[in-house]
Amino acid sequence: MHDSQWLAAQFESQRGHLRAVALRMLGSANEADDAVQEAWLRLSRADTREVANLAGWLTTVVARVALDALRARKTRREESMQWEPGADETESADEPGPEQQAVLADAMGPALLLVLETLNPAERLAFVLHDLFAVSFEEIAPIIGTSAINARQLASRARRRVQGAAAAERVAAPVDSLRRRRVVDAFLSASRNGDFAGLLTVLDPDVVLRADPTAVLASVARQADGAPKLAAYARGAQAVAEAFEGRAQAAQPALIDGEIGAVWAPGGRVRGAFLFALAGERIAGIDVVVDPRHLQRLRIEIL
Known part of the structure; x- marks a missing residue:
């Protein structure tokens, strides 16, 4: 035995x-x-x-x-x-x-x-x-x-x-990082400014959003300040645009494992990361990572 x-x-x-x-x-x-x-x-x-x-x-x-x-x-x-x-x-x-x-x-x-x-x-x-x-x-x-x-x-x-x-x-693969940077910058700008139409423009119609449990819990805590709850999973440009409208106020572009993404880093300490997968000139996937264990495994360079 x-x-x-x-x-x-x-x-x-x-x-x-x-x-x-x-x-x-x-x-x-x-x-x-x-x-x-x-x-x-x-x-x-x-x-x-x-x-x-x-x-x-x-x-x-x-x-x-x-x-x-x-x-x-x-x-x-x-x-x-x-x-x-x-x-x-x-x-x-x-x-x-x-x-x-x-x-x-x-x-x-x-x-x-x-x-x-x-x-x-x-x-x-x-x-x-x-x-x-x-x-x-x-x-x-x-x-x-x-x-x-x-x-x-x-x-x-x-x-x-x-x-x-x-x-x-x-x-x-040969697509230069400048184009990816423009797409991510357009997304962050539209998100910060509450530009719903701008978000729809930069998101692929079948975009997928995934947020880890820590990110979801953090968004629940911020609901008292009027911030909407972040869903653990969302699919489609409409749903993802609604999730990010008015968000990303303090997000900064960053290299994450060699790819253009964004981070939330108050005081220079990374507390959250946004990983993007692109399809042409649009964002096809977004992963929101807030779990400290996962963040430690990412190679992050704030731009």
Whole structure:
């Protein structure tokens, strides 16, 4: 029988891998940490005497927790988990080799993470587990609640969308930082001035906003001053413009992990960060980071 110390040691040896899986699945450092913690709680309560592959068992648990979180996140629209492959889609024609898998894994920058946001939970799980972490479709299928064939097709459909975004990102790579700076400056100016029309101009119609729990709590505390509450998730130019209208009063442009973003840094101390993903001349994604642990992991240079 596995004792608690042995289980704890095994879990710690897998923590980095489990967090990587959860982070790719959820796109949020805080939610990833919560998923890993839930995996530990389930491990500590489980009878693991019959578990031959503990690493695989833990990966499955984290994947299930992340899938539940994604499905809950999708309450704004009903997603079908029983998608059947169409007649025009082959099962393995675009199956990636090891080199292509590595390229996709390395390419998962902010813009491609936004592409993952457009996938339904089953597609996202199948793609992330198989293409990025080499989990077999036979193992993925029970997590989703479908067949291995359907799991393969879900990953295939997701892969085509991610590959298309990767190609677009490579084409856009030479775009100079001055253009990105102009877009971010236009957003900050419109936000500060309460220019709703200006915000709509600079935001992509399908823009996605994500705010970490610390940012949401901070916005609740400021409601007493008349400031609106910041939503943890919003989609569409109208909703995101409403969230930022009249905000960003003290935001400053900054380089964040080498990309143009913005920070709130009273007294020179960074207390919040705004990460932007651009699609052409518009903002396609905004991540609001206030959690001190996440901020410490970012390389920030105030401009």
